[in-house]
Amino acid sequence: MDIDDKGKEEGKKSCCIPQVDRGAGKSSDTKIVPRDDTHEVSSTVLINGGKTLIGTNTPEIPNDGEEPLREARLAPFRISETTVTNAEFEAFVEDCSYVTEAEQIGWSFVFWAQVPDSAGPTQGVAEAQWWRSVDGANWRDINGPGTREETWHPDHPVVHISWNDAIAYAKWAGGRLPTEAEWEHAARGGLGDVRFPWGDTEPDDTENLLCNIWQGSFPRTNSCADGYYTTAPARSFEPNGYGLYNMVGNVWEWTSEPYKIKSLKKQVRARLAAMKGYKLSKGGSFLCHRSYCYRYRIAARSGTSPDSATTHHGFRLVWPV
Numbered sequence: 001m002d003i004d005d006k007g008k009e010e011g012k013k014s015c016c017i018p019q020v021d022r023g024a025g026k027s028s029d030t031k032i033v034p035r036d037d038t039h040e041v042s043s044t045v046l047i048n049g050g051k052t053l054i055g056t057n058t059p060e061i062p063n064d065g066e067e068p069l070r071e072a073r074l075a076p077f078r079i080s081e082t083t084v085t086n087a088e089f090e091a092f093v094e095d096c097s098y099v100t101e102a103e104q105i106g107w108s109f110v111f112w113a114q115v116p117d118s119a120g121p122t123q124g125v126a127e128a129q130w131w132r133s134v135d136g137a138n139w140r141d142i143n144g145p146g147t148r149e150e151t152w153h154p155d156h157p158v159v160h161i162s163w164n165d166a167i168a169y170a171k172w173a174g175g176r177l178p179t180e181a182e183w184e185h186a187a188r189g190g191l192g193d194v195r196f197p198w199g200d201t202e203p204d205d206t207e208n209l210l211c212n213i214w215q216g217s218f219p220r221t222n223s224c225a226d227g228y229y230t231t232a233p234a235r236s237f238e239p240n241g242y243g244l245y246n247m248v249g250n251v252w253e254w255t256s257e258p259y260k261i262k263s264l265k266k267q268v269r270a271r272l273a274a275m276k277g278y279k280l281s282k283g284g285s286f287l288c289h290r291s292y293c294y295r296y297r298i299a300a301r302s303g304t305s306p307d308s309a310t311t312h313h314g315f316r317l318v319w320p321v
Contacts, residue, residue, distance in 0.1 A: 086156055253283045
């Protein structure tokens with residue numbers, strides 16, 4: 001398998017989420033009935049409303065819509081302390097007999113180093129050969145058929161979840177996906193204009209292991225200095241000032257918003273035209289590294305097809321007060 005490293009130099013332009021529209025275009029036909037009081041959902045934190053900040057005046061990735069730093073006003077809301085876990089999503093599936101888009105389509109994206117030998121030949125994404133399409137990969141069998149026993153953990157974030165799947169779960173749980181402003185407000189943890197949920201200390205490969213990201217030379221060598229090669233438990237590392245876990249790193253998180261950038265530049269407008277219908281994701285993942293995908297910052301952003309599903313994409317919910 002030839003893993004092309006050229007994306008390393010383009011990491012501030014392209015993202016570690018494969019930009020591929022899989023063409024599913026529909027969610028499960030299952031009728032979603034909102035949960036009753038016997039079901040459990042994530043523990044939540046009350047976030048007070050009022051003025052908040054979005055974006056940054058010191059953007060790291062040009063033409064990504066990170067800037068400027070601006071104010072917004074929010075109503076109070078509750079947000080889950082963690083991303084939705086495998087156990088929580090399993091309760092939803094069992095209650096509703098829900099079938100995810102990855103299961104409907106029949107394949108999903110797996111990082112090259114996690115593809116089992118039993119998968120046989122796989123196809124990569126043109127600009128990011130480390131993403132391989134693996135038949136039978138889904139939220140149960142994360143790396144493909146027969147891999148559940150070694151990869152599925154009840155307290156880890158559920159992955160291979162499309163935006164449409166997340167919307168279905170939110171309906172069942174009585175919540176919704178956060179807006180970008182809500183997500184950033186929650187991620188800042190009361191610290192204001194900071195780069196990360198804990199402040200401005202930069203994570204590195206050896207000492208400041210503050211979140212679950214890549215350590216080493218992407219995409220070939222990960223030292224796992226933080227203790228994880230793929231996902232960490234949803235409740236791991238130190239929570240931010242609001243008591244929220246893994247707001248950056250671990251898994252990307254869907255928001256409720258379309259991916260938009262205010263720009264008059266032709267190249268940006270052309271890129272956005274090719275991403276029509278894409279949804280905004282925040283937070284980065286265990287595959288992010290400053291040399292390639294420096295998007296584990298609060299202001300960082302990425303656009304993803306709503307039917308996309310990968311081993312490093314999940315979600316958390318908010319509820320109105």
